[in-house]
Amino acid sequence: MIISLNWIKEYVDLSGIEVDELVKRFGLSTAEIESVTHVGGDLKDIVVAKILSVENHPKSDHLHVLMVDDGSGSPVQVVCGAPNVRVGLKTFFCRVGGQVKDMKIKPVNMVGVSSNGMCCGGNELGIEADTSGIVELDESAVVGTDIHDILPVEDVLIEIDNKSLTNRPDLWGHYGIAREFAAIFNRKLKPLKLDDVSQYEKLKKLDIKVETKNCFRYTGITVENIARHTSTPLMKLRLNYCGMRDINLLADLTNYVMLELGQPMHAFDNAVVKGITVIENKKPVTMQTLEGEKHEIAPNSIIICDEAKEPVAIAGIKGGLKSGISESTNSLLIESACFDSATIRKTSRKIGLITDASLRYEKSLDPELCLTATERLLYLLKQADKNVKVTSSFTDVYNFKYPKITINTTADFISKRGGVKLSANKIADILTRLGFQVSVDKENLKVNVPTFRATKDVSIREDLVEEVFRMYGYDNIESAPMSMPLTPVDKIPTHELEYQIKFALASRFNLNEVHSYVWNYLDFNKQVGIKQTSVVHLIDASKSGQSGLRTMLTPTLLKFADENKNKFSEISIFEIGRTFDELDKNNLVNEKKKLSVVLASETQSEKNLYFKLKQIVEYVASELVNCKIEFNKTENEIYHPVNSCSVDSGNIHLGEMGILHPTIAKNIDKRKHFACLELDVNKFLETEKLAAKITHTSKFQAVSLDFNFVMDSTRPYADIDNIISNFKCNYIMEYCLKDVYKNEEVLKGKTSYTINITITPKDKTLTSEEIEKFSKRLIKTFEAQNINLRT
Amino acid sequence: MQNKINEIKKYILEKIKGIKNLKECQALRVEMFGKSGKFTELFKLIKDVPAEEKGKVGQILNTAKQEIEGLISDNERKMSEEEINKEIYSAEKIDITLPAEKCTGSLHPRTIIQREIEEVFTSMGFVVEDGNEVETEYNNFTAVNVPENHPARDMQDTFWLDNGEVLKTHTSASQNRILKKYTPPIRAIFPGRCFRNEDVDASHENTFFQLEGVIVDKDVSVGNLIYFMKEMLSKIFNKPVEVRLRPGFFPFTEPSFEMDVKCPFCDGKGCPTCKNGGWIELCPCGMIHPQVLRNGGLDPEVYSGCAFGLGLDRMTMLSTNLNDIRELNSGNLKLLKQFKIK
Structure with missing residues (x-):
């Protein structure tokens, strides 16, 4: 919203305060300022001039050669292209040496005729919307007068961030902003000049019916005998400076009052609209707006209808074409109304029509403002046209009044919340400046909230804390240390583990962390052959592009691998993110925190990748969680049917890992091998923790023995591992797999494993007999399981 | 006895001059003090010395042993120093500006x-x-x-x-x-x-x-x-x-x-x-x-x-x-x- 500082100064004397200071204090006390623009300083040596003669240009069919009197004593010749030039017209004329915005005026030769100055269009000067010709000034304008002496063209325009005014319906007009300035700088707010409507009480009442509770107040008054159709130059200037266009007197007046008070107004042609019925439509209604566009208005909107129940306006948003006013309108029905903010917002969004009026109604306007706005409009109308006649009483259907709000609080409460000791009188002074009525009884304050702050903004004592301290100045509040008891801080295990895993994967396993969206990418999945059916969906997916939420994390990472496949021969990525694969019995999403790793490589074998995953899983299990881990059979469609497994710890299922299903892998990148894993991070915390196990060292000599066992190639190494780990032995025993040997010709369906075992007794050195005895017992145990020494 | 000691001393001094490396030096030590080393044999002779002279002869032998050991040790030290120097200066000069394996992992x-x-x-x-x-x-x-x-x-x-x-x-x-x-x-x-x-x-x-x-x-x-x-x-x-x-x-x-x-x-x-x-x-x-x-x-x-x-x-x-x-x-x-x- 753009605010004209000159307009503000009409209501509050801000003399002696620099613009920078005004802007700074307002920004710190009230709302965010987006920009400050100084205008009008670039209009130089522009004066009122009278056209003395008009000749056609000898060589052009649209230019004219004029002689004008600019008050300098001798007539000046100027070439002008405007169609509305005529003898006797008074207009703004820029002399040679002067300036119109960034245009410096010099003597020029225009198609063979010298031109010494410029007759100015209103749009060129920025004071009117009109682009059709030069400014047409009133007959009374005095030739030679500088534009700055006629109009306050030099101004400071302050653009306020609309978002920072959402909770302040009272600040959507200049008068409200002026009230803030008055309060901030402790100056007096001047009263508005109004036309008291009580004088029309005896005139006929209008036929206004309100049939919806969402119309809080609807008022109307009619006027006729309107002779003047153009607005005053000042009104035009202000509308244009504040980002609107001047149209005609009546339209301009409604906009002017809106910019001044924040109350949207509407003028119907009283010849078309005789009575008003405000309804809430049950079925869609079609209406053509003032601009000629047709809109279908969804049900449950508020619609203004005429006495024949024909729609004439979308309440609070836009007027209809049929009842609109034009330059020829001479009798008016002036609407000043108040509607439910949410209803206006919903209708406005549904039909995609956001207007200056709807923006204001959305903020919950004060219904009391309806009367003030009408009185102000009538005052301004009468100022512009003395012969206007009011033809009805102020007809007021006021169905919903906000309750009066009184807040009882204490100076102590306000002081404690702010952290600054303020007296009750000081608090009362600040609140009074903002329009609150305050009575003080020692420490106690009884505060009546003014109607313009009582529609939603101020209702509790905490709201008063804000009012008091934003005026006192947040920058005047001393920073105050806090003291709290010395208590240890809890660590949330799920959060800690997440970070530890991330850190380990990046630092130990050289993986790159990515962040992705939570959508289920149907197109990608289909393209590569992943089946993923969402359990929950977005209702509106117009902006996200995908409606389902993912039930697996890995497909998203595969998508990233796909996007990077031509840039990298090796891809090792991971993410810890949420999946949404389950609804609980209350139909609420039971989300999971998943770790997914995707490895893709052009140089590493699938087996190497698979083992790297195993290394990761074992690291997390043994080093970060301290739980045991098993690899069992799994059936998961995205993995290789043979080379994949389920990862479990006891009866806790942690997830799956394996080589990616060859079909999916080939669809993504034929050159690379893929392996991936997906584990439920929080499930790790449910596993049984292993007891800490420390083996004491021995000072006696250790014996290292190698055994070559052969076993059917179909059996897993785990069979050997289980035998050794369960082998009962009185000595400290460590073992490792030294070598795996496969040779079909020699071993015929069997595989040879070289196991190195180290035994150390706690209390002596072993004799060769004892060593022999150990070996025999071990070999026998193996033989019992069909695993023999290689001969 | 003194003659035998002098003989050995002379032999040692001659031998040391010709020693080229640590290994030869260690061999010389074994030749002197090993199980059947030249000097060890001298000690064995003590049992034949009359009881009243045993102390004196022992003393002479020990002094001589210290002297000879000193000579061998000095030489050993010299040899090992030479050998380390040789190893150092014959070593491949490692180009530390070649890249080492990098940590390629990253966090978001x-x-x-x-x-x-x-x-x-x-x-x-x-x-x-x-x-x-x-x-x-x-x-x-x-x-x-x-x-x-x-x-x-x-x-x-x-x-x-x-x-x-x-x-x-x-x-x-x-x-x-x-x-x-x-x-x-x-x-x-x-x-x-x-x-x-x-x-x-x-x-x-x-x-x-x-x-x-x-x-x-x-x-x-x-x-x-x-x-x-x-x-x-x-x-x-x-x-x-x-x-x-x-x-x-x-x-x-x-x-x-x-x-x-x-x-x-x-x-x-x-x-x-x-x-x-x-x-x-x-x-x-x-x-x-x-x-x-x-x-x-x-x-x-x-x-x-x-x-x-x-x-x-x-x-x-x-x-x-x-x-x-x-x-x-x-x-x-x-x-x-x-x-x-x-």
């Missing part, structure tokens, strides 16, 4: 920044809580005092799900759970992924990270909030910062503020980061609304508190010089791989 820049910020808070006694990404309408809106008709609840702004829940629009959705979980004094932060139903461009994302915090105790004041934010941000930016409060408006706090920090990159002189304004809008905050406390089971007559939110994406972009927020969710490995672990 958000993770790095988030952890850094979390560590500041934990050092100040805050617990770091984990939140959900899908929340109920109650937690996301009602519990934090967002009115029934507030635009934020509209379909246009929020990702509503077909089971009636929402993708959480702000980390404040966790406030209610945390207020209920702890008893005051409460100090907690809760980082998390948030979602808004809006069009994505260089500065707007529909998926972004926030970090929110609450402090609840008796008589927490705006002055306390200013103190705390200043300390916290000074630690994050690693230098003393100036902060200022401006009025803000959020349903969950009253009063509400926008907190600006004097641009730490130019000390407020004006730079592209602060768009020449000298201040960076960083942190919406405020005093927790009494209704939010009440919804969290706390009596606003007894307790008050403050809450604040940090845009983790914004902090990440500030500290990494990224200027397109979409990069953060892009999986662009060319970019992400440039980040490290800290």
